[in-house]
Amino acid sequence: MKEQDKDGLIGSFSRRTFLKSLGTTAVTVAAARTQAVAAELEKANAEKVIGPGAVPVTLRVNGDTLKLMLEPRVTLLDALRNYSSLTGSKEGCDRATCGACTVMVDDVPIYSCQKLAIEMQGKNITTVEGLAKSGTLSNVQQAFVDRDALMCGYCTPGFVMSVTALLRKNPHPTMDDVKHACAGNICRCGTQPRVMEAAMQAAGVLPKTAGLSKTEIIDYGRLAS
Amino acid sequence: MAGWPAETKYIGHSTLRIDAPEKVSGRARYSSDIQAEGWLYGMILRSKWPAAKITGINLDKALAVPGIKAAITVQDGERTVRFYGEELAAVAGMTKQACLDALRAIVVQAKALDFVVNETEGLKSDSAQVWEGSPNASNPKPREKGDVDTAFNECAAVSEGFYHTPVQIHNPMETAGSTISWTDDGITAWVSTQGIFGSRDALASSLKVDQDKVRVLCDFMGGGFGAKFPPILESVLAARLSKETNAPVRLMLTRFDQALAVGNRPSSFQKIKIGATADGMLHAFDLDNYGTGGIGSGGSSAGGGSGVMLAMPYIYEVPNSRVKQAVVNINAGAARAFRAPGHPPTSFGMESAMDDLAAKLGIDPVEFRLKNDPGEIRQREYKAGIERFGWKDKYKKPGSSPGVVKTGIGCAGAAWPAGGANRRTQGEAQINPDGTIEVRLGVQDLGTGTKTVIAVVAAEILGLKPEQISVKVGDTRFPPGPGSGGSTTCASISPTVYDVCSKALEQIQTQTGVADARGANWFDACKKLGVNPLVVHGQWQAGMSSDHACGVQFAEVDVDTETGLVTVKKICCVQDCGLIVNKNTLESQINGGIIMGMGYALYEERVMDDLSGVVLNPNFETYKVSGIADVPDIDILLINMPERGVIGIGEPATVPTAAAIGNAVFNAIGVRVGSLPITPAKVLAALGKVPAPTKS
Numbered sequence: 001m002k003e004q005d006k007d008g009l010i011g012s013f014s015r016r017t018f019l020k021s022l023g024t025t026a027v028t029v030a031a032a033r034t035q036a037v038a039a040e041l042e043k044a045n046a047e048k049v050i051g052p053g054a055v056p057v058t059l060r061v062n063g064d065t066l067k068l069m070l071e072p073r074v075t076l077l078d079a080l081r082n083y084s085s086l087t088g089s090k091e092g093c094d095r096a097t098c099g100a101c102t103v104m105v106d107d108v109p110i111y112s113c114q115k116l117a118i119e120m121q122g123k124n125i126t127t128v129e130g131l132a133k134s135g136t137l138s139n140v141q142q143a144f145v146d147r148d149a150l151m152c153g154y155c156t157p158g159f160v161m162s163v164t165a166l167l168r169k170n171p172h173p174t175m176d177d178v179k180h181a182c183a184g185n186i187c188r189c190g191t192q193p194r195v196m197e198a199a200m201q202a203a204g205v206l207p208k209t210a211g212l213s214k215t216e217i218i219d220y221g222r223l224a225s
Numbered sequence: 226m227a228g229w230p231a232e233t234k235y236i237g238h239s240t241l242r243i244d245a246p247e248k249v250s251g252r253a254r255y256s257s258d259i260q261a262e263g264w265l266y267g268m269i270l271r272s273k274w275p276a277a278k279i280t281g282i283n284l285d286k287a288l289a290v291p292g293i294k295a296a297i298t299v300q301d302g303e304r305t306v307r308f309y310g311e312e313l314a315a316v317a318g319m320t321k322q323a324c325l326d327a328l329r330a331i332v333v334q335a336k337a338l339d340f341v342v343n344e345t346e347g348l349k350s351d352s353a354q355v356w357e358g359s360p361n362a363s364n365p366k367p368r369e370k371g372d373v374d375t376a377f378n379e380c381a382a383v384s385e386g387f388y389h390t391p392v393q394i395h396n397p398m399e400t401a402g403s404t405i406s407w408t409d410d411g412i413t414a415w416v417s418t419q420g421i422f423g424s425r426d427a428l429a430s431s432l433k434v435d436q437d438k439v440r441v442l443c444d445f446m447g448g449g450f451g452a453k454f455p456p457i458l459e460s461v462l463a464a465r466l467s468k469e470t471n472a473p474v475r476l477m478l479t480r481f482d483q484a485l486a487v488g489n490r491p492s493s494f495q496k497i498k499i500g501a502t503a504d505g506m507l508h509a510f511d512l513d514n515y516g517t518g519g520i521g522s523g524g525s526s527a528g529g530g531s532g533v534m535l536a537m538p539y540i541y542e543v544p545n546s547r548v549k550q551a552v553v554n555i556n557a558g559a560a561r562a563f564r565a566p567g568h569p570p571t572s573f574g575m576e577s578a579m580d581d582l583a584a585k586l587g588i589d590p591v592e593f594r595l596k597n598d599p600g601e602i603r604q605r606e607y608k609a610g611i612e613r614f615g616w617k618d619k620y621k622k623p624g625s626s627p628g629v630v631k632t633g634i635g636c637a638g639a640a641w642p643a644g645g646a647n648r649r650t651q652g653e654a655q656i657n658p659d660g661t662i663e664v665r666l667g668v669q670d671l672g673t674g675t676k677t678v679i680a681v682v683a684a685e686i687l688g689l690k691p692e693q694i695s696v697k698v699g700d701t702r703f704p705p706g707p708g709s710g711g712s713t714t715c716a717s718i719s720p721t722v723y724d725v726c727s728k729a730l731e732q733i734q735t736q737t738g739v740a741d742a743r744g745a746n747w748f749d750a751c752k753k754l755g756v757n758p759l760v761v762h763g764q765w766q767a768g769m770s771s772d773h774a775c776g777v778q779f780a781e782v783d784v785d786t787e788t789g790l791v792t793v794k795k796i797c798c799v800q801d802c803g804l805i806v807n808k809n810t811l812e813s814q815i816n817g818g819i820i821m822g823m824g825y826a827l828y829e830e831r832v833m834d835d836l837s838g839v840v841l842n843p844n845f846e847t848y849k850v851s852g853i854a855d856v857p858d859i860d861i862l863l864i865n866m867p868e869r870g871v872i873g874i875g876e877p878a879t880v881p882t883a884a885a886i887g888n889a890v891f892n893a894i895g896v897r898v899g900s901l902p903i904t905p906a907k908v909l910a911a912l913g914k915v916p917a918p919t920k921s
Binding site for chain 2: 085095098188193
């Protein structure tokens with residue numbers, strides 16, 4: 001959010017895109033607010049219009065280069081799932097509410113359904129497939145397996161990415177940190193208690209013990225009648 | 226129980242979910258991930274009218290959109306649509322964006338009709354009729370036992386209450402839909418479905434194709450909860466688009482579509498009068514209830530078995546009872562089976578009424594249940610739960626919790642009388658000379674752990690490790706299994722796999738002379754099979770499974786009387802489930818049932834706009850489900866009853882949660898919030914701090 005402090009708008013590339021989409025009146029109002037914006041607008045108008053047809057887009061995903069032909073309106077999620085074979089990131093809502101599409105861009109977790117692929121050029125994108133490229137599951141992935149932090153598994157890649165990003169930023173999180181990091185991920189099967197355990201296992205707070213649970217089994221005959 | 230070994234290595238213990246590595250690494254391919262060669266996107270155009278006469282649909286402009294390969298109408302000629310979101314047309318195109326453009330280009334001529342989307346309005350005789358010429362409300366005869374009116378006069382305490390449960394939307398994380406390829410050789414359909422054989426038969430009959438020409442596949446699926454049973458209109462449309470374009474078509478519903486047209490849990494409006502004699506025994510019960518399953522049966526996407534009618538007075542035996550219920554049709558998407566159809570609303574109504582009556586009698590609610598619950602297993606579960614939860618230390622009279630944030634506890638019981646098994650379940654195993662083994666069943670794993678259960682049972686019987694078993698499900702070319710509903714899957718497949726593996730051992734002995742091919746002898750025995758693999762067929766066996774899981778739950782909540790916010794601190798679940806197959810996935814199932822039940826209690830409700838007839842919250846920013854920060858401490862006590870055999874658990878665990886939470890809120894604040902979800906607005910209204918919400 002440093003950009004915001006400077007001139008009241010967010011991120012130079014998205015600002016340009018944003019201004020392009022505005023009508024003249026709105027732009028006039030915005031421009032009156034700050035000189036910097038006017039200059040930005042001039043620069044934007046001077047640029048060649050891209051699209052609406054497909055244009056070459058180069059993405060760096062999991063260390064590999066993906067060269068795609070995409071309409072500028074194609075989202076990063078759409079590009080991954082439908083223009084490449086990276087279907088690990090899931091589409092649960094396509095409107096920034098469920099988190100199944102979470103990927104990391106330069107270690108920051110984002111909803112890939114809310115970014116245009118064309119905007120993500122030049123960034124390091126990591127999807128869930130990128131965590132176990134060597135074939136060995138990452139600590140976080142292994143903890144999800146060990147703690148059964150998944151059921152149908154459709155939200156799981158998103159949770160795995162949110163927890164991974166958390167641990168990269170904060171290797172010693174509290175349970176509240178985990179809840180905060182996963183607040184944007186919805187699970188309908190009800191895996192959340194075990195996602196929390198998995199995150200704490202991956203952080204080294206809980207032991208790496210598979211199938212640990214406080215659930216007790218008691219024989220019916222031992223119950224008082 | 227006959228057959229199941231007494232000493233086990235895997236059954237009853239914890240085995241990690243065998244497909245977890247595929248799921249955590251993104252390698253698992255769901256129906257929505259299928260990228261068949263040359264595939265196209267499919268999308269559905271839906272009615273923007275809650276009721277209308279459709280007089281014409283012009284697809285020309287849609288077909289002219291660059292990248293669009295086909296556009297079809299759902300039905301030719303004039304037709305009537307009866308809910309906002311009913312399917313009108315479908316398109317297939319090269320990109321999602323092209324399809325979106327095409328949907329906007331379709332011209333629909335329609336004459337809007339009067340509609341009703343509010344249950345209470347729908348009951349009125351002058352309301353718009355959902356189905357022309359037939360009243361919206363059914364009018365079945367009240368079911369009466371004993372002499373209810375006289376019995377109420379004999380009661381020492383009588384409680385009257387109104388309890389409401391909303392329409393709940395399944396919202397599995399993967400929406401319904403499929404990828405379908407229809408060629409001259411037949412139809413291959415990757416369907417996100419709870420019933421591969423049901424889907425196959427639905428496609429075959431809708432498209433007039435022989436059943437042997439339709440193959441349905443479902444290796445991984447992203448949840449269902451009842452929403453993904455046939456009819457599968459969206460798959461029928463995908464198949465038609467595939468035929469028209471000579472290309473595979475992937476048609477997955479949008480999140481909006483999912484909320485509108487593929488099922489929901491019916492609402493209930495329960496007026497309950499209940500009375501007990503001075504010794505605290507239930508004596509009289511009277512229910513007047515109505516609820517809606519949307520347009521009901523008859524629509525193209527209507528499913529059966531949704532449970533509008535409640536089995537009252539639920540788990541209790543009341544000598545004098547009268548039950549009057551009506552199903553009200555409204556202009557909304559049809560209900561479908563939803564995790565324990567009928568039971569969560571029944572449990573909420575009855576168990577709320579029980580606590581209201583207990584308060585009038587001045588009896589502890591658990592004591593009141595122990596007096597009146599005829600279920601022998603639940604009796605013991607309550608007693609165990611009282612100790613484990615610390616009920617006696619925590620219990621205070623309703624409304625006596627001091628301070629601004631009040632604490633309360635509540636309990637509720639459940640039954641799942643359905644369950645049982647599909648007795649025609651079959652399976653097979655292919656055992657190769659190198660000792661590898663593939664077990665194949667025509668079932669599907671919704672995420673419950675079906676594949677893992679198969680591996681656990683096979684490993685146990687064969688003396689191998691679960692990871693040595695290659696499990697294949699989700700293919701109609703495998704021996705037929707059950708649809709995943711009614712919590713029947715585990716009880717259907719476990720005895721089946723037992724039979725397959727027992728027969729495999731017998732046949733290996735016959736063929737190789739190895740008397741006991743299990744464990745250490747396995748590889749030597751398999752080597753002696755020679756060149757051809759051994760394929761063994763088996764089927765479900767009686768006496769190894771049963772039904773009727775019970776279960777009780779205790780809830781502890783905080784209620785902030787200034788903001789109205791309810792926080793669930795703890796749920797204690799005491800659950801029987803017969804022979805425990807895999808504790809690890811069983812516990813996850815119970816967690817899931819409780820968390821979904823908590824959503825039902827506090828957050829979830831489909832909101833319809835009476836004036837426009839549209840669903841106002843068909844997405845996750847406005848349809849609230851439990852998030853990770855909402856999840857309470859969940860404490861589970863499993864009652865091991867191997868003598869009953871295998872019993873499914875997916876549904877029973879979700880039944881009593883909302884009722885227990887509702888009772889805990891009542892215990893905290895001393896007034897009843899009888900309407901789910903228990904929102905801050907309703908809590909504050911119950912406390913007299915704000916006016917009551919105008920709706921429900």
